[in-house]
Amino acid sequence: MAPLGLGGLGGLLLNLASGTPCAGDGHAGGHNSCDSCDNDISFLQAELRFATRAGRAPPAPLLKPIGRSFFSEDPANSAKWWLRYSSSEQLPPEKMMTVGLDQSSESAAVMVKSKGEEVEKLYFLNVNDWKSPSNLTMKDFVQAAKLSWGSVMKREQLYSPWTDFHDGHIVETLRFDQVEMDMQPFQLYETGVVQRAYIPNTTWTMEWRTDPDSDRVFPSSAEYAELVMFKNPDKCRNHWNDEFPERAYWKSTFPVLNASAAKEFALDVLHAKPLEKENPYPWPRQPGCIAVQWASLPQAAGEPFQLHFVEDFVYDTVLHSIPEFLQYQQDFLQTDVSKGCINSFMLNNLILETESLDPFARRLDELSVPYFVFAIEDRYALLFSFPGNEGVTLQLQSPHLSYVAPRPVEFCK
Ligand SMILES: *[C@@H]1O[C@H](CO)[C@@H](O)[C@H](O)[C@H]1NC(C)=O
Ligand SMILES: *[C@@H]1O[C@H](CO)[C@@H](O)[C@H](O)[C@H]1NC(C)=O
Ligand SMILES: *[C@@H]1O[C@H](CO)[C@@H](O)[C@H](O)[C@H]1NC(C)=O
Numbered sequence: 001m002a003p004l005g006l007g008g009l010g011g012l013l014l015n016l017a018s019g020t021p022c023a024g025d026g027h028a029g030g031h032n033s034c035d036s037c038d039n040d041i042s043f044l045q046a047e048l049r050f051a052t053r054a055g056r057a058p059p060a061p062l063l064k065p066i067g068r069s070f071f072s073e074d075p076a077n078s079a080k081w082w083l084r085y086s087s088s089e090q091l092p093p094e095k096m097m098t099v100g101l102d103q104s105s106e107s108a109a110v111m112v113k114s115k116g117e118e119v120e121k122l123y124f125l126n127v128n129d130w131k132s133p134s135n136l137t138m139k140d141f142v143q144a145a146k147l148s149w150g151s152v153m154k155r156e157q158l159y160s161p162w163t164d165f166h167d168g169h170i171v172e173t174l175r176f177d178q179v180e181m182d183m184q185p186f187q188l189y190e191t192g193v194v195q196r197a198y199i200p201n202t203t204w205t206m207e208w209r210t211d212p213d214s215d216r217v218f219p220s221s222a223e224y225a226e227l228v229m230f231k232n233p234d235k236c237r238n239h240w241n242d243e244f245p246e247r248a249y250w251k252s253t254f255p256v257l258n259a260s261a262a263k264e265f266a267l268d269v270l271h272a273k274p275l276e277k278e279n280p281y282p283w284p285r286q287p288g289c290i291a292v293q294w295a296s297l298p299q300a301a302g303e304p305f306q307l308h309f310v311e312d313f314v315y316d317t318v319l320h321s322i323p324e325f326l327q328y329q330q331d332f333l334q335t336d337v338s339k340g341c342i343n344s345f346m347l348n349n350l351i352l353e354t355e356s357l358d359p360f361a362r363r364l365d366e367l368s369v370p371y372f373v374f375a376i377e378d379r380y381a382l383l384f385s386f387p388g389n390e391g392v393t394l395q396l397q398s399p400h401l402s403y404v405a406p407r408p409v410e411f412c413k
Contacts, residue, residue, distance in 0.1 A: 086175060329343075
């Protein structure tokens with residue numbers, strides 16, 4: 001049976017909207033007209049049922065951001081940083097649930113909160129570090145991220161592509177008073193609306209955003225201002241339609257080799273929606289310009305959660321570049337994946353919760369994209385990286401899985 005085209009239903013909705021007036025039309029004795037409305041509505045309901053039976057695609061599954069997992073060479077130190085500089089609490093072991101927890105030599109986790117509400121869980125895990133055919137390990141890349149951030153702190157450049165690995169919060173989760181008191185290395189755009197910091201012992205940084213119509217963040221001492229205030233590094237960005245997010249944990253950003261391929265993959269596999277507003281950077285990428293593609297994951301309530309994919313060939317990296325890093329992960333996914341074990345990099349993942357893992361695993365199979373399915377505690381986890389843009393790695397968690405059998409978690413040697 002052919003699925004009902006959008007046209008049929010769309011036309012019907014149009015009829016309803018422009019057709020017989022319904023209740024509230026101002027007719028005191030509008031009994032008859034409302035009868036015909038009821039008929040139209042029950043017909044619409046029947047049509048919808050028919051459409052569902054006939055194979056109309058069910059609504060896209062929701063993907064709720066739970067938090068993030070990081071490879072950390074020093075989990076206790078990474079967590080300590082969050083506890084001191086953000087509104088977070090230690091997450092007790094019984095509330096930890098992520099891939100690799102039981103295999104970690106060391107782990108720590110925090111729950112970030114904003115105004116008493118849970119924002120996200122952050123896991124820091126240290127595991128047996130996988131070595132690539134060119135003898136690179138995650139520790140090398142942690143060093144690269146740290147030194148690249150250092151090049152910005154030393155004012156050798158305004159930004160580094162390693163900084164594109166970041167999550168975005170609204171400023172309420174940041175304890176800037178504490179950051180300033182400790183004279184921490186920090187980046188504050190001179191507009192006062194964007195703040196950044198490096199997460200110690202990881203390949204990640206963090207971004208906070210301040211509502212420009214409320215209190216912008218500025219250091220209280222001139223001495224600290226001199227250390228942390230930077231010119232806006234967003235090469236070629238158009239700021240005319242900047243928006244201030246309302247969701248406390250509002251985005252996850254990734255450096256990629258091909259931003260349109262990353263976006264297309266998110267639209268296809270995650271049922272993400274493309275950005276509604278105009279791209280703030282020139283597209284396709286122009287020489288000397290950063291280029292981005294954004295997509296969003298619809299949520300049950302409130303604003304969508306955004307995924308940002310960035311092509312940055314403007315700024316420099318120290319020690320190891322992003323393409324080198326992505327090559328490392330491609331090497332892994334092309335050589336070791338059949339063993340069913342994951343590598344230390346895959347601990348760097350964005351954790352999203354969904355109703356069932358089945359539709360995602362099925363679609364990845366159709367696209368021949370390697371993935372891993374594990375049983376953890378009372379649920380299942382599906383881990384995969386975006387093909388060609390392997391820095392984008394997701395961990396989907398769900399209580400439901402029937403399409404494939406889960407395996408025990410194992411790390412490749
Ligand atoms: C990696 O290390 C091994 C053993 O230390 C060495 O034999 C090999 O040549 C190295 N490979 C590369 C590409 O450097
Ligand atoms: C973690 O980072 C801190 C601060 O940069 C550093 O002093 C420490 O040595 C790192 N830990 C490890 C195990 O490398
Ligand atoms: C990026 O990926 C798209 C497919 O989504 C492809 O058409 C395009 O050629 C790729 N660009 C480059 C520079 O490889």
